[in-house]
Amino acid sequence: MAGQDTLKSRADTLSGKNIWYYVASAIGILITFGFGCLPPVHPITPIGMKVLGIFLGMIFLWSFVSILWPSLLGIVALIICGYAPLRQVVFLSFGDTVPVLVLFAMVLFGAIQHSGVTRYISRWFLTREIINGKPVIFSFIFIYATYILAALSATILPALLFMWAILYSVLEDVGYKKGDRYTAVMVIGTMFGAICGQAAKPFTGSALMIVGAYEKAAQTQIDYLHYMFFGFIMCSICIFLYALLIKFVFRPDMSKIKDISIDRFKKEQLPPMNRLQKIMTVSLFSYLVMVLLPSILPKSWPVIGLLSRIGPLGIVILFCAALVFFKLENKPVLNFKEIAGKYLVWDVYFLVCMAMAISSALTVDATGITEFLKTFLNPVLGGHSLTAFTCILVLFCVSITQFANNGVMGVLLMPVVKVFSEQSGANFEAIAILIIFALHIALLTPAASPYAAILYGNKDWISQGEIVRYGVIICLMTILAYTVIGIPLTNLIL
Secondary structure: OHHHHHHHHHHHHHHHHHHHHHHHHHHHHHHHHHHHHOOOOOOOOHHHHHHHHHHHHHHHHHHHOOOHHHHHHHHHHHHHOOOOOHHHHHHHHOOOHHHHHHHHHHHHHHHHHHOOHHHHHHHHHHOOHHHOOOHHHHHHHHHHHHHHHHHOOOOHHHHHHHHHHHHHHHHHHHOOOOOOHHHHHHHHHHHHHHHHHHOOOOOOHHHHHHHHHHHHHHOOOOOHHHHHHHHHHHHHHHHHHHHHHHHHHHOOOOHHHOOOOOHHHHOOOOOOOOHHHHHHHHHHHHHHHHHHHHHHOOOOOHHHHHHHHHHHHHHHHHHHHHHHHOEEOOEEOOOHHHHHHHHOOHHHHHHHHHHHHHHHHHHOOOOOHHHHHHHHHHHHHOOOOHHHHHHHHHHHHHHHOOOOOHHHHHHHHHHHHHHHHHHHOOOHHHHHHHHHHHOOOOOOOOOOOHHHHHHHOOOOOOOHHHHHHHHHHHHHHHHHHHHHHHHHHHHHHO
16 A cells, blocks of 8 residues: 555656646747737847747746757747748857867767776875875865866766765765765765866856857957866865865764775776777877967967867867777777767757857847846946956856856856946956856756756755755855955956
8 A cells, every 4th residue: 555655646746747847838938939029128129029038938948847949949939030041040050160069079078988087087086195084185185076077078967976976885884874964065065076177178068158159249269278277276276165164164073984095995996097098088188288279389380370270179070080080999999979879968069059049149239138238237237346347247147047057148148248348447358257167156956057956856865955055155155266366366367
């Protein structure tokens, strides 16, 4: 009887989820196609109202329903509403360089991840003798290792799940369980390390989406070296600050882990790297160097000039072609079909395609949306000192990303931020880099990001109350760090 009651309860839950799915889908579709029927609000034009309705509908559907099919619907909706003919909309979405770069970067970094290189990187961090008998240092290195793995992966999810699996094993071995404070701070801390790594590379995922919007608004390419250098320093500082919070503010019971030792992580010996792993490791760092060289050396040098001309997209395609061309044991080093089938995240790809199309639609003069946002936000962002303007932006970005997709909000904000940056005398590139990282601190609600939804689904190890409690502190710490340290750092670097 108890078993039947359990099955009935699960069936009721699934039925409730299905009902909400269709209700939320209907609401999102209504917003997408119905908002444009409302009278225009000056200076937004009639076509601008239709475009804005599509954008708001996408935000709702992406946040509460799904990513893939709403993205495809949004592309078609831009054609139906009369914004542009099919050929132009397809070119703005699938034909933009940003989605193509996302696709090939997922293949390249997916191949690196598939080879098992990331396991060796994590093992290196977790076998440093400095962690012996030092729980706080262990906590810092564990979260920092997650950040590095996420930064070097095609998407952060495999790195997050991999490091969570290691964490659960450690927690179970020493006797921690759900409800213990140390369990909560480490589970959400690992999540924090992963989302820091999400923004680390300006040529993959949501970071690339926002970078693409910046480059359209600024009519120039962002400096990858400055971007990655800033991110490395700020993410390192933020993770260090989180470790200090563990020691002095959260103060969990760490007696069970006070004897932590690297021997725990050396139990399962990894074999020496094979030839494939060595090739992938060299490929990883070679790619990063080639992408960064045009930011370091004069473009008048023939090789540097060539790298600058083909850009990150040309470089990643070149690496993929080379790794498919060369064979190891009579097989391509990069099995494109296998890697693409396993590591292409189509949700991300189509989200980026739709974001590129909608960003163009939102920012053209014919819609009047940018002019409306300038007028609407002027009381908030206009007339302030450079420091106050930047602080308000950081606060706004960290707050809004808890409830809306970070990539889409970044795409929408970039042209508006450009206008106010010019008014306040701010360096637009510096402000853009700062808010891209701020927009990725998304973990406070399930709608913040797909990874936040996974964190909320991790009910065996952390409660929703703990996520909110520690998540709020993480957000406040990040805002403080980015305003006190990040603002002068961006001005110093740029």
